[in-house]
Amino acid sequence: MIDLYYWTTPNGHKITMFLEETGLEYKIIPINISKGEQFSPEFLKIAPNNRIPAIVDHDPIDKGEPISIFESGAILQYLANKTGKFLSSDLRLRTETLQWLYWQMAGLGPMAGQNHHFSQYATEKIPYAIERYRNETNRLYGVLNKHLEDRVFIAGHYSIADMACYPWIVSHEKQGQNLADFPHLQRWYELIKARPATIRAYEIAREINPSPAVHDEESRKVLFGQTAKSLK
Numbered sequence: 001m002i003d004l005y006y007w008t009t010p011n012g013h014k015i016t017m018f019l020e021e022t023g024l025e026y027k028i029i030p031i032n033i034s035k036g037e038q039f040s041p042e043f044l045k046i047a048p049n050n051r052i053p054a055i056v057d058h059d060p061i062d063k064g065e066p067i068s069i070f071e072s073g074a075i076l077q078y079l080a081n082k083t084g085k086f087l088s089s090d091l092r093l094r095t096e097t098l099q100w101l102y103w104q105m106a107g108l109g110p111m112a113g114q115n116h117h118f119s120q121y122a123t124e125k126i127p128y129a130i131e132r133y134r135n136e137t138n139r140l141y142g143v144l145n146k147h148l149e150d151r152v153f154i155a156g157h158y159s160i161a162d163m164a165c166y167p168w169i170v171s172h173e174k175q176g177q178n179l180a181d182f183p184h185l186q187r188w189y190e191l192i193k194a195r196p197a198t199i200r201a202y203e204i205a206r207e208i209n210p211s212p213a214v215h216d217e218e219s220r221k222v223l224f225g226q227t228a229k230s231l232k
Helices: 010-022 039-048 072-083 093-122 127-150 160-169 185-194 196-206 218-224
Strands: 004-006 026-030 056-057 067-070
Touching: 004 010, 010 072, 010 093, 010 160, 010 196, 039 056, 039 067, 056 072, 067 072, 067 093, 072 160, 072 196, 093 160, 093 218, 127 185, 160 185, 160 196, 185 196
Parallel strands: 004 026
Antiparallel strands: 004 056, 056 067
């Protein structure tokens, strides 16, 4: 059994996509980040960065004590190693998969996230910030589109790299991006969107959070007003 500490964000969707693909037994423990549940002492023991997702694997492959993992990329890599799925043992395919996983973690996710923040959530609309992150998101879409020109999936076969990137493309309209401008990316996106496991993962999200709330002032403070003092 795997405990999945989850909320309905792109990083959360990565893990439900993987778990639904593999059929691993898991239990979702919702962490409502708008209510500050990610700052509970119990959750911080598992995820010291106070971010979802995180997991606790009660049946690790070494048969030792339960192991906890935070950071979505690390979780995907751990689960791929545990199951032997979606991360090739071939040196070159494995390396290709991991470099694109880290590309998402270091580039696509943070830049699209800042795009969302300044265009959707910030109460003060700062044109420079909106344009800066919209343009960088556009550049990253172009990088992925070019890479997919001669392949079906990011690393040649469906992998954790695809699962990491897909949820960050779902909100392309809110990011100010037109998928029609990126035909190879659009083809890849539609292919993953139609996978049964992807459909199930997003159905789970709607069950847990059927009406994503518009952030009020209190939730804004929780989500965007934290400092080091918040962890004490």
